[in-house]
Amino acid sequence: MATEVLKVSDLKVGFTEDKVDVPIVNGVSFQLQQGETLGIVGESGCGKSMTSFSLMGLLPSGIHWQGGEVLLDGNPLNVTSQKEWRKIRGKKIAMIFQEPMSSLNPVYKIGNQIIEMIRNHETISKKEARVRAIEMLTLVGIPRPDKVVDEYPHQLSGGMRQRVMIAMALSCNPEILIADEPTTALDVTIQAQILELMKSIQAKMDMSIVLITHDLGVIAEVCDRVIVMYAGEVVEEASVADLFDQPKHPYTKGLLNSLPNINNEKERLETIEGVVPAPADMPSGCRFYERCPAAHEKCLVQPEFIVVDNQKVKCWLYHQ
Amino acid sequence: MAKYIMKRLLHTLLVIIAISMIIFFAIRLTGDPVTVMFGAGEPTKEAVEQITEKLGLDKSLPEQYFIFMKDLVQFDLGVSYRSNQPVLDLILERAWPTFLLAMGGMVVAVLIAFPVGIISAVKKGKSVDIFGRIFSLIGISFPNFWLGIMLILIFSVSLKWLPASGFDSFSALILPSLTLGLILSGILARLIRSSMLDVLKMQYITTAKSKGIKDWVVIIKHAFRNALLPTVTFMGLQFGALLGGAVIVEQVFAWPGIGRLIVDAINQRDYPVVQGGVIVLAIVMVVVNLLVDLSYSIINPRIRTGRG
Numbered sequence: 001m002a003t004e005v006l007k008v009s010d011l012k013v014g015f016t017e018d019k020v021d022v023p024i025v026n027g028v029s030f031q032l033q034q035g036e037t038l039g040i041v042g043e044s045g046c047g048k049s050m051t052s053f054s055l056m057g058l059l060p061s062g063i064h065w066q067g068g069e070v071l072l073d074g075n076p077l078n079v080t081s082q083k084e085w086r087k088i089r090g091k092k093i094a095m096i097f098q099e100p101m102s103s104l105n106p107v108y109k110i111g112n113q114i115i116e117m118i119r120n121h122e123t124i125s126k127k128e129a130r131v132r133a134i135e136m137l138t139l140v141g142i143p144r145p146d147k148v149v150d151e152y153p154h155q156l157s158g159g160m161r162q163r164v165m166i167a168m169a170l171s172c173n174p175e176i177l178i179a180d181e182p183t184t185a186l187d188v189t190i191q192a193q194i195l196e197l198m199k200s201i202q203a204k205m206d207m208s209i210v211l212i213t214h215d216l217g218v219i220a221e222v223c224d225r226v227i228v229m230y231a232g233e234v235v236e237e238a239s240v241a242d243l244f245d246q247p248k249h250p251y252t253k254g255l256l257n258s259l260p261n262i263n264n265e266k267e268r269l270e271t272i273e274g275v276v277p278a279p280a281d282m283p284s285g286c287r288f289y290e291r292c293p294a295a296h297e298k299c300l301v302q303p304e305f306i307v308v309d310n311q312k313v314k315c316w317l318y319h320q
Numbered sequence: 321m322a323k324y325i326m327k328r329l330l331h332t333l334l335v336i337i338a339i340s341m342i343i344f345f346a347i348r349l350t351g352d353p354v355t356v357m358f359g360a361g362e363p364t365k366e367a368v369e370q371i372t373e374k375l376g377l378d379k380s381l382p383e384q385y386f387i388f389m390k391d392l393v394q395f396d397l398g399v400s401y402r403s404n405q406p407v408l409d410l411i412l413e414r415a416w417p418t419f420l421l422a423m424g425g426m427v428v429a430v431l432i433a434f435p436v437g438i439i440s441a442v443k444k445g446k447s448v449d450i451f452g453r454i455f456s457l458i459g460i461s462f463p464n465f466w467l468g469i470m471l472i473l474i475f476s477v478s479l480k481w482l483p484a485s486g487f488d489s490f491s492a493l494i495l496p497s498l499t500l501g502l503i504l505s506g507i508l509a510r511l512i513r514s515s516m517l518d519v520l521k522m523q524y525i526t527t528a529k530s531k532g533i534k535d536w537v538v539i540i541k542h543a544f545r546n547a548l549l550p551t552v553t554f555m556g557l558q559f560g561a562l563l564g565g566a567v568i569v570e571q572v573f574a575w576p577g578i579g580r581l582i583v584d585a586i587n588q589r590d591y592p593v594v595q596g597g598v599i600v601l602a603i604v605m606v607v608v609n610l611l612v613d614l615s616y617s618i619i620n621p622r623i624r625t626g627r628g
Binding site for chain 1: 522523524526527528529530531532533534535542545546619620621622
């Protein structure tokens with residue numbers, strides 16, 4: 001039995017409007033095992049990025065923690081002070097982002113940006129940190145790492161910059177890597193390389209990955225388990241194989257149906273009708289009600305999670 | 321880099337030739353210097369002709385311009401009609417006070433504007449920011465002659481702490497520097513604030529925070545360093561402007577700078593001094609600009625490496 005590194009229970013994150021808390025992330029729960037890759041999939045604005053930022057204590061101004069609990073190695077995260085947060089960020093949980101082109105500071109050399117990370121968490125000399133930085137660049141497959149270490153971000157391509165971001169994120173050997181749409185801004189061939197790289201490094205370092213994406217293809221490529229988010233809530237949780245074989249929630253089915261299929265001769269792609277309701281204007285029942293092809297009266301009341309064939313799904317269809 | 325500097329120097333040369341033409345012809349539109357020289361007296365026709373000839377003003381305009389340029393390339397700016405001193409000496413005499421005042425103004429502006437701009441941006445919307453923005457607005461709105469006079473009234477006349485004029489001690493530099501610097505700090509603080517706000521939104525700031533480094537390191541090392549880029553150009557241009565444009569403050573504080581020299585020369589239609597003064601200021605301005613661009617390439621690696 002693998003150890004559980006992260007446990008998120010009933011996480012609520014949102015903003016306050018007219019003294020009323022409006023959650024963007026509403027009661028999200030999941031666990032992450034050591035060495036596991038968990039995918040979080042959903043449309044833009046479903047709260048998947050907010051979930052990841054709350055794990056780093058880096059919520060944008062105006063957005064705050066409204067409830068729930070996050071345990072990192074059994075220790076609650078939500079009560080930590082800024083000083084403690086700084087020991088967690090980079091050291092325990094590291095993060096890479098969607099836009100490799102703007103993720104690195106343009107005025108500092110690549111090596112110095114990695115060295116800053118290492119020396120922030122470990123007491124070692126600049127020289128040693130530099131050696132480690134070059135090692136990390138080698139690990140992520142950067143050609144000529146001893147040259148690149150003294151180059152500036154603009155001298156590298158987007159794919160190379162994302163490799164540098166990964167090298168930097170992993171330089172302090174974190175337990176968890178949060179990857180927020182790490183391949184969305186990259187060419188398809190580069191995407192595959194980056195995902196491949198993340199998988200191989202994960203195996204070497206035995207770390208856990210939380211991969212946030214809207215791309216089910218990416219999920220299929222690298223994840224062990226997936227949670228599907230809709231309008232700030234988790235609607236389904238399953239292993240990757242189960243999710244693609246037998247999606248349970250109508251929203252998951254819709255997402256899978258809207259993927260292009262090479263065997264399908266239809267000219268237009270399937271879509272899910274309608275739009276996601278606004279955070280301040282959520283229905284009291286199932287949040288997918290308005291757009292759901294299987295909606296019925298019961299759905300006006302919020303469904304509970306139910307376990308069907310090893311999958312957790314939040315839908316009345318499976319309640320007897 | 322050498323190619324870039326060569327290109328800039330050529331550019332500079334063209335600018336200076338254009339300025340020399342403009343100032344040469346413009347000053348000749350202000351009237352005849354010879355009549356001013358005689359003041360209220362009634363000069364004889366012969367006397368006027370004699371002096372006109374002596375000053376070379378009887379020659380055609382293109383010819384005069386040619387002579388002026390020929391001397392200029394030999395660093396000969398001519399001799400003042402008024403004092404008969406070489407113009408270059410007059411300017412060099414005034415250069416140090418002007419430079420000192422410009423530096424003083426810049427130091428005051430930087431010392432005030434950097435912290436105000438940074439804190440305003442970081443505490444956007446908080447009371448500190450509102451205070452900072454009001455301060456900036458006041459700085460921008462105050463006419464500098466008024467501020468100068470107010471400072472004199474408070475610190476020289478009432479409190480008797482600092483001298484109101486003169487150029488003999490460090491304390492004499494304080495009030496004129498404050499006048500120039502306070503005005504400049506208003507605009508500079510605004511610029512830094514907005515530049516910081518742009519930078520703080522960037523992804524690499526989130527990256528820096530995600531590394532677990534201290535907030536002030538993120539703000540100064542990662543944000544401010546980038547926010548400085550657009551500011552440096554502005555500061556360079558302003559420094560150039562301070563060198564030539566501190567005329568009013570020089571008048572208020574009786575500061576013996578180049579600005580006052582040129583204003584007096586214009587009043588007296590002292591062509592060589594006006595031409596020489598403006599040309600020297602133009603050269604300084606262009607050189608400052610060049611230095612700013614070169615310094616820009618030091619703080620912005622994207623320019624240095626010739627890509628991006």
